[in-house]
Amino acid sequence: MCQVRGVTEDYKNKKVKLAVAPMMDWTDRHCRAFHRHLSRNALLYTEMVTTGAVIHGDRDHLLGFSDIEHPVAFQLGGSDPADMVAASKIVEDYGYDEVNINVGCPSDRVQSGSFGACLMQEPQLVADCVAAMKAAVEIPVTVKCRLAVDDQDPEEALDVMADAVFSEGTDALWVHARKAWLKGLSPKENRDIPPLDYDRVRRLKARFPDRFIGINGGITTLDETEGLLADLDGVMLGRAAYHTPEILGEVDRRVYGEVCDDISxxxxxxxxxxxxxxxxxxxxxxxxxxxxxxxxxxxxxxxxxxxxxxxxxxxxxxxxxxxxxxxxxxxxxxxxxxxxxxxxxxxxxxxxxxx
Structure with a gap:
């Protein structure tokens, strides 16, 4: 039997290696329960939920989950530090192992709400949210971002974001290795355009050798995962984990090095x-x-x-x-x-x- 470790300890010891990405309309509680039966170690993420929904909505419906899902992280959409703190406290009280700030979704919905990928243009605001949340909760506070948005230079934009959030103590920075386009491309088109740039994330890791930096975007196999883990701390699988979930059945053995049978x-x-x-x-x-x-x-x-x-x-x-x-x-x-x-x-x- 493969042992499940607490995610807080895992981040401190850099033992979070693979996560299933937050995906709207897909990674609900039933999906996560199913994925957990394929891997006992992978970190599972909720769909993104806005701070307003967490604070004012049907909490049991939006935040309810099963104990079997641990370790499980909750992704928040928002940009007001006070609201992010209030929502984070609720998330922690519900028993989640981590709270993650969405700085990567390019949809029209998040743009109108001033969160998601548009926050790449406001790194200090993201850092303020991290600082406030870290002071309010004991579970890890992490960030998931893009390389840049629109006409930003990925070299500069990603460095500025990383400098800001790491200075305020974020426990991990997950980077979707593709620039987000808020204008001119649909979210669907942005899944493939512009090209992925894994080397940009590797360069960021070289700047922060002692900080947790994980990568997301276009990764489809465990062979790719193992290759990326040679340079980075974590790999986040998205559509590959959902459309071909059998891949998760090998994660405990191949990625975590557990002595256990694969899950058929x-x-x-x-x-x-x-x-x-x-x-x-x-x-x-x-x-x-x-x-x-x-x-x-x-x-x-x-x-x-x-x-x-x-x-x-x-x-x-x-x-x-x-x-x-x-x-x-x-x-x-x-x-x-x-x-x-x-x-x-x-x-x-x-x-x-x-x-």
Whole structure:
């Protein structure tokens, strides 16, 4: 069994190595619970939530999470130091392991609210937020930023931001290695334009050898992850972790060096089933949870049927775990022993076939 360490201690000892990025509409509590069954060590992030929503909204809905998700970080969107402090205290009281400041999202929504990537133009304001939050909470306060925005020079802009937030004690700086464009490109176009610049993040790390600097953006494999970790402290996976979550099943062994078996897709599903059942009993609709598993068997025989069954059958009235077992039968390998899949699942899928 791989041991889970506290994230606060991990940052102090530079042992946070891999995180799953905050992704709007994707990394909700059900997604995080599923990802946790693939890796016991990866740091998981919430979707970005604004300070106003945290302070005035339905907190249980916006901040509720399961104990199994630890270590889990909460990403805040905001720029007013007083509001950031108030929201951070709420986040800490809810039991999160970290609070992260969003200085990277380029959407119209964050621009109108004066937070996200536009804060690259106000490094001192970000530093003020870090200072105020560090004085108010005991959990790590981190920042996730871009190389620069619009016509800013990435060499200067990133250095100025890093100088500002590190001077106020941020526990980590995660850098999305692409400039954000607030004008002229849509957020979707900005996913690929302009090009990624990993070397710029490496140069920043050379300036701050004793500070935690992690990288995000376009990383799709653990081979890439291991290469980047030779120079940087952490790697943050985004769409690769969501669309092909099987990659997370090797993280504990390959990235964290744990002596443990990789988590197969079948074993991850088996571990996730009690969560599905429990949440359905609380009124959560099955497709709200199974949608995060659609890419699990990507590239394997039967993956298309797996996706179709989970997409079509879960929305039907009365759909339950039997639909998940039906989908599993579609990807059940014929040349693998039941023990390698997971005994409980093997038995249940056999029952579904017989029925």
């Amino acid at each position: 897709p079948w074993k991850a599903v088996e571990a996730y089933l009690p969560y599905l059942q429990s949440r359905m009993e609380q009124g959560v609709k099955l497709p709200h949870m199974t949608r995060h598993m659609l890419g699990l068997f990507h590239g394997r025989p039967g993956a298309r049927s797996w996706r179709r069954i989970l997409t079509v059958e879960t929305i039907k009235p009365g759909a339950g775990l039997d639909v998940v077992y039906q989908a599993l039968e579609a990807v059940r390998p014929r040349d693998v022993s039941d023990e390698d899949i997971a005994p409980d699942i093997a038995e249940k899928t056999a029952e579904e076939t017989a029925a």
